[in-house]
Amino acid sequence: MSLAVGIDLGTSNSVVSYFDGDKVQTIADKEGRTIHPSVVAYGYGNTTVVGYRAKQQMSYAPENTISSAKRLIGQHFDSPEIQRIRKLTSWGIVKGIHNDARIRVQGQIYTPQEVSAHVLIHLKKTAEEALHKPVNQAVITVPAYFNDQQRQATRDAAEIAGLECLRILNEPTAAALAYGHQNKTTQHIAVFDLGGGTFDISILRIKDGFYEVLSTAGDTFLGGDDFDWAITEELIRQVKQHHGLDISKRYVAQAKLRKAAEEAKITLSTEPTAQLAIPSLTRNKNGEMIHFQHTLNRRDFRALATPLIDRCIEVVSKAIQEAQLSTLQVENCLLVGGMTRTPLIREAVEKFFGRTPISSLNPDEVVSVGAAIQAYNLQHQNNETVLLDVTPQSLGVATQGGFISTIITKNTSIPVEQSQIFTTTRDNQTEVRIKVYQGESGKTKENTFLGDFVLKDIRPALRGEIEVRVTFQIDADGILQVSAKNEETGSAVSMYIEEANKLSQSEKNNLKETVYEESS
Amino acid sequence: MSQELRKTVRINTLYEIVDDLDYYQLLKQKTNCKQSSIAPAFQLQSKALHPDNAPSALKDKANYIFTAINEAFRILKEPQNRLEYDGLLKNGVIRVEDTALRSGSERSSANDPSKAAQTEQSKKYWLMGLSDMDAERYDSAVMNIKFALQFERENEVFQEWLEKAQKAAQEAPKKEKNPFKIRL
Structure with a gap:
């Protein structure tokens, strides 16, 4: 039998674990490392390298080295987030044929799904080498606040990588599962997950193997990377001040600063100051080499990090409110993600909850451990554990005037089915277009468009006379199906939202071939 | 009977009757049960019937059944909603839309604004x-909604849409002047 693993496909780093029903093993590569950089480097002939070897390439060939592909996955090219990170990346971001964001390296265009597939193949191979058995199935985690398109794109990445995705699991839910596996006390728990690129908070009730997510909230564009960028921007200002040179367009120099910024951030977790020394940063206008030196202390870092931390805490209080709890009722807080090692973050969380966060679990590995447990449960239909997750964002349809009528509100437990009746809005209208959106704004323009379809052959009548029932269903897998039914004739149409997703089956099959060629 | 077989029989049976069960029956509770017994009852039913724990061939059926159980818990866990549901149940309503428990006016305006006008x-x-x-x-x-309001000053749906329209008009990028046409 092939094995099923749990994969935490992170923005900066990925982790893979395996649970055999008895012990959980976080899988190490031949060098004994359990954390694998989610970095893909193009340009060694026709092939790619992934992981540590790719990360090494980042400092001398940043334009061919892709990190943080997760930030692009399932995003519209026009989204404000994409427009913002376009300015920060050393490679190009271009518009794909479905208005999706794609990556341009050396004149070639790659989808984020392909890049993520390379990371998944690397993890699959690492697991197969360690476990000496084929690995064909996986539970893959995503940020809880990912929308439907981002989840679907992650499923596509798995398919391209030749992995059957048993479930897309929310990262904080996975972490709670890993925690509850060890600690059987009945309790309310908050999972504070600050990863490389995203921030999530989920509030759960745990009782005898029963995991009920009460609420979840997050920011898909707030993570450790943003702290690195905040420091990098400060260093760019320092270079300008001391050397009179603007290096915001010099990507190699910037990549060096960014690497130094990340190291300084880690140093400041344990030391009061961090010394940065970057010999041969770049040349100034007279062609002289600049040797950059700077000292960063905790107070500087606090000033740079506070706006970001405040954003996290704001999201946390929103989630607690939506769970209809007070901070006092939350018995424990679990910190997840490498970024939560930073003392400033621990301090802020401790202050907010008025209690010391749990630190018995490895914040880098806990998500993949939970995913591995869920992979085992799904393969064996374990009757002792039930995971009840929620839909993180509201779902609705467009109505008159570019507004949204919400059908399923956020934080509704899945599986769920809800419907609403709409009427025709014009006289003699013979068809109705159902446009499906996700998000919290009341306006279509500010929400994410998921897909649309048409209910035809409506009897011509006065407006408001014909009634159409629109039903949204989300199954336990988190897959959304929307249907519309003419209440007069009973005729109906429906679609799975995944059918509306960006990559067609033929595109995926083509990618499957090229990705395997490149990685062999 | 093996546990697996018992589960198969239970899911197949429930699937046939689930549409006729009220929320209390779905959670295996009496209509006068204590509020505090609702959550534990839901947890028991979840362990027994969640589709993740169902045999592969029965996933779809289990999903259908569990959607109803989830809905039952969503309504009954809130004492206010439970009270309203109890009233409806006496009149033979066994399943409700969440929206049906909201106030009538809110519903009509959200669902069908075109019926909001009361005069010709x-x-x-x-x-x-x-x-x-x-x-x-x-x-x-x-302009048009303001005209409509002239005839029906108290119409809340009109007022609500007027606010929406004014907000949208303000936020809309000022394109070329859109001449207002009166069509009679």
Whole structure:
């Protein structure tokens, strides 16, 4: 039998674990490392390298080295987030044929799904080498606040990588599962997950193997990377001040600063100051080499990090409110993600909850451990554990005037089915277009468009006379199906939202071939 | 009987009758049960019937059944909703839309604004206003809805849409001047 693993496909780093029903093993590569950089480097002939070897390439060939592909996955090219990170990346971001964001390296265009597939193949191979058995199935985690398109794109990445995705699991839910596996006390728990690129908070009730997510909230564009960028921007200002040179367009120099910024951030977790020394940063206008030196202390870092931390805490209080709890009722807080090692973050969380966060679990590995447990449960239909997750964002349809009528509100437990009746809005209208959106704004323009379809052959009548029932269903897998039914004739149409997703089956099959060629 | 077989029989049986069960029956509780027994009952039913724990061949059926159980818990866990549901149940209503538990006026305006006009005069302008909103002619929509309000000053749906239209008109990028046309 092939094995099923749990994969935490992170923005900066990925982790893979395996649970055999008895012990959980976080899988190490031949060098004994359990954390694998989610970095893909193009340009060694026709092939790619992934992981540590790719990360090494980042400092001398940043334009061919892709990190943080997760930030692009399932995003519209026009989204404000994409427009913002376009300015920060050393490679190009271009518009794909479905208005999706794609990556341009050396004149070639790659989808984020392909890049993520390379990371998944690397993890699959690492697991197969360690476990000496084929690995064909996986539970893959995503940020809880990912929308439907981002989840679907992650499923596509798995398919391209030749992995059957048993479930897309929310990262904080996975972490709670890993925690509850060890600690059987009945309790309310908050999972504070600050990863490389995203921030999530989920509030759960745990009782005898029963995991009920009460609420979840997050920011898909707030993570450790943003702290690195905040420091990098400060260093760019320092270079300008001391050397009179603007290096915001010099990507190699910037990549060096960014690497130094990340190291300084880690140093400041344990030391009061961090010394940065970057010999041969770049040349100034007279062609002289600049040797950059700077000292960063905790107070500087606090000033740079506070706006970001405040954003996290704001999201946390929103989630607690939506769970209809007070901070006092939350018995424990679990910190997840490498970024939560930073003392400033621990301090802020401790202050907010008025209690010391749990630190018995490895914040880098806990998500993949939970995913591995869920992979085992799904393969064996374990009757002792039930995971009840929620839909993180509201779902609705467009109505008159570019507004949204919400059908399923956020934080509704899945599986769920809800419907609403709409009427025709014009006289003699013979068809109705159902446009499906996700998000919290009341306006279509500010929400994410998921897909649309048409209910035809409506009897011509006065407006408001014909009634159409629109039903949204989300199954336990988190897959959304929307249907519309003419209440007069009973005729109906429906679609799975995944059918509306960006990559067609033929595109995926083509990618499957090229990705395997490149990685062999 | 093996546990697996028992589960198969239970899911197949429940699938046949689930549409006829009320929320209390779905959670295996009496209609006068204590509020505090609702959550534990839901947890027991979850362990027994969640589709993740169902045999592969029965996933779809289990999903259908569990959607109903989830709905039962969503309504009954809130004492206020439970009270309203109890009233409906006496009249033979076994399943409700969440929206049905919200107030009537909110519902009609959210679902069908085109029926909001009460007089013939207001209706003409109101419907023009709505089609303006459709076409994103917000300035024109504001005017039409204001006309409609002249005939029905107290109409809350009109007022609500007027606010929407005014907000949209303000936020809309100022394109070329959109001449307001009166169509009679």
